[in-house]
Amino acid sequence: MKHKVLRNLSYGMYVVGAKDEKENGCIVNTVVQITSDPAVISVSINHDNYTNELIKKTKKFSVSILGEQVDPKIIGTFGYQSGRDLNKYENIETEDLSGLPVLKDSCGTMICRVINIVETTTHTIFLGEVISSTEGNMDQPMTYRYYHEVLKGKSPKNAPTYVEESTPKKTVWKCKVCGYEVEMDELPSDYRCPICGQPITAFERIEK
Ligand code: FE
Numbered sequence: 001m002k003h004k005v006l007r008n009l010s011y012g013m014y015v016v017g018a019k020d021e022k023e024n025g026c027i028v029n030t031v032v033q034i035t036s037d038p039a040v041i042s043v044s045i046n047h048d049n050y051t052n053e054l055i056k057k058t059k060k061f062s063v064s065i066l067g068e069q070v071d072p073k074i075i076g077t078f079g080y081q082s083g084r085d086l087n088k089y090e091n092i093e094t095e096d097l098s099g100l101p102v103l104k105d106s107c108g109t110m111i112c113r114v115i116n117i118v119e120t121t122t123h124t125i126f127l128g129e130v131i132s133s134t135e136g137n138m139d140q141p142m143t144y145r146y147y148h149e150v151l152k153g154k155s156p157k158n159a160p161t162y163v164e165e166s167t168p169k170k171t172v173w174k175c176k177v178c179g180y181e182v183e184m185d186e187l188p189s190d191y192r193c194p195i196c197g198q199p200i201t202a203f204e205r206i207e208k
Helices: 003-008 050-058 072-080 144-149
Strands: 014-019 023-028 032-035 040-046 060-065 094-097 100-103 109-119 123-134 171-175 181-183 203-207
Touching (some): 014 040, 014 050, 023 040, 023 050, 040 060, 050 060, 050 123, 060 100, 094 109, 100 109
Antiparallel strands (some): 014 023, 014 060, 040 123, 060 109, 094 100, 109 123, 171 181, 171 203
């Protein structure tokens, strides 16, 4: 089985959220339109994600479509931290759509009612009928390829597309929050992680 071929599948980047007593969300790349009338989409979310638990409980989820100009703080907060430990929406600008928070800056948002659930070994696939939507204020949706190749983002281990990477490098600095790696002798003092926005204190030096 050649895992590399799967990298040629195309994806976007999204924040999927849900709300019970507490609200939570996570970054996913697996939102797909299934039918047009009624408008139904699917999304695949790891069993370990708190958002998965909340969607199963409330049967409702939100989708915010990320743009290429997304604030790195959004990827850092929703992609690499657990909502069991913090309120991810606390320092993020949001708007209310049918009772759920969606990102204020995005390429569009949707609220879905869960109409079916399919379990796999590691992820749950939720089918959701779109019950409301907004168009958003950003033009260019971010693709997963743009995230990897232009922003040099990494896949967290819960992503369906995660594969172990073993590219040999010389001296790299690794962001301890999101896993972003940059090859450089020394980091400039005002350097910030382009993925999650952390300062150089969040980086560790790795010799490879
Ligand atoms: Fe980072």
